[in-house]
Amino acid sequence: MPELPEIVNFKHYVGATSLHHTISSVKVPNPNILSDISPESIKSKLTDTHFKSASHHGKYLFLQTGNSHELVLHFGMTGQPVYYKNENDKPDYVRFFITFDDGSHLAFDCMRMLGEITLIDDHEEFIEQKDLGPDALREVDSIDIFKELLGNKRGMIKSALMDQSLLAGIGNECSDEILYQSGIYPKTKVQALDEENLGALFHNMHAVLEIKIDSNLEIQNLPDSYILRHRSDGEECPRCGGTIQQIKVSGRNGYYCSDCQPKLTT
DNA sequence: AATATTGTTCAGCA
DNA sequence: GTGCTGAACAATAT
Numbered sequence: 537m538p539e540l541p542e543i544v545n546f547k548h549y550v551g552a553t554s555l556h557h558t559i560s561s562v563k564v565p566n567p568n569i570l571s572d573i574s575p576e577s578i579k580s581k582l583t584d585t586h587f588k589s590a591s592h593h594g595k596y597l598f599l600q601t602g603n604s605h606e607l608v609l610h611f612g613m614t615g616q617p618v619y620y621k622n623e624n625d626k627p628d629y630v631r632f633f634i635t636f637d638d639g640s641h642l643a644f645d646c647m648r649m650l651g652e653i654t655l656i657d658d659h660e661e662f663i664e665q666k667d668l669g670p671d672a673l674r675e676v677d678s679i680d681i682f683k684e685l686l687g688n689k690r691g692m693i694k695s696a697l698m699d700q701s702l703l704a705g706i707g708n709e710c711s712d713e714i715l716y717q718s719g720i721y722p723k724t725k726v727q728a729l730d731e732e733n734l735g736a737l738f739h740n741m742h743a744v745l746e747i748k749i750d751s752n753l754e755i756q757n758l759p760d761s762y763i764l765r766h767r768s769d770g771e772e773c774p775r776c777g778g779t780i781q782q783i784k785v786s787g788r789n790g791y792y793c794s795d796c797q798p799k800l801t802t
Numbered sequence: 803a804a805t806a807t808t809g810t811t812c813a814g815c816a
Numbered sequence: 817g818t819g820c821t822g823a824a825c826a827a828t829a830t
Contacts, residue, residue: 539808595809613809614827629827648826650809691819700810709808787821789806 538611540672540705541748543592546609546617550599550642551590553619557636558586569631569644571652578655581605582634593663593671594704605655608662612650618643672705673745682738686726693729693737694722695786706741708788709764713744715790716763721797722783722790728800767791 538546562582564575585602592598597617599607609617618627621640632653633643644653656662669685670676676685685703689696696702697711706714715722718736720729729737751757758765761774768791769782778795 542808610809612825613807615809647828648807648809650825652810689818695819698809707808784821786819787823788809 538595538613538615539707539710539748540592540594541710541745541751542753543595543597543611543705544673544749545753546597546611547590547592549619550587550597550617553640554599554634554636554642555587555589557638557640559583559634560637561635562633563635564632566631566649568649569646569651569653571654573655578653581655582607594668594700595707596666596668596704598659605657606659606662608654608656609644610652612646612648612652614648615644615646615651618645667701669699669701669703672703672741676703676741679735679738682741683734686729686734689726691726692723692785693720693726694790696726697737697741698786698788705745708790709767710744710748712767712790712792713748713762713764714740715797716792717744719796719798721799722785722792724800763791763793 559582562579564570564578567575570578581603582601587599588602589600590597591600595610597609601607619640619642620626626641627643627645629645629647630643631646631649633641635641644651670681676682686696689702694711694715697706697714698708714737717740718733720733720737747758755765763780766772766774766780769780771780773780773793773796776793776795778793780791781794783790783792
């Protein structure tokens with residue numbers, strides 16, 4: 537589920553449901569989800585405080601507490617936050633959950649255990665330790681910054697867009713869409729891109745991220761001209777009627793249109 | 803039964 | 817040092 541647009545939606549969701557309530561208990565049904573902290577420690581540091589704000593960096597969600605810690609949530613491939621009041625609404629794969637003083641709950645629901653949770657004191661130190669590049673939406677906000685980031689890259693453009701240490705937040709799906717909207721073949725070498733290509737990529741990176749955020753995570757809210765709505769091998773391209781092809785890049789299956797995104801013949 | 807799945811990390815190799 | 821590939825993590829759907 538989670539690339540940058542999903543995390544931004546999660547941030548709004550948690551912000552609208554879970555701030556300012558006193559935390560009365562913390563439960564960790566599956567401690568393997570914790571990273572660099574014990575269940576006892578995270579429980580004692582969160583109990584009796586509250587969340588005062590929420591922020592994101594790339595695919596990470598941060599919840600700032602009243603006692604100057606930050607809860608860090610990474611959702612892996614299948615994680616999501618779920619706020620619920622009634623036990624009947626409790627999701628199926630709760631690895632960690634908080635109970636507030638009004639009896640409501642905020643759960644970390646994660647079917648596959650690829651997510652992780654930790655608690656930190658120093659935000660900048662965490663970003664550095666995880667080797668995260670600037671947030672693709674908030675911090676890569678000019679074409680000059682974008683070009684500077686890509687200037688030293690030698691590999692393929694799809695790999696570069698997904699490289700969290702270069703810029704943070706873009707995953708397999710978003711990179712497919714950005715490349716499709718820009719008409720660029722996924723395996724194009726970064727150094728082979730011209731000014732026009734770079735301009736298109738930068739523009740479409742912002743457009744795709746913002747349209748995905750505004751779609752409220754409903755795929756049917758995306759424009760029909762988006763490849764994300766036609767993302768399987770052999771489907772018809774919504775722009776040219778050609779055939780969508782599958783391609784393996786950086787170990788992930790990507791999709792592209794061989795007519796709209798031609799290989800460079802240099 | 804085989805394959806794929808929105809993510810990250812690490813080993814091995816060029 | 818860089819970049820690519822495949823594996824591992826785990827659980828589900830097709």
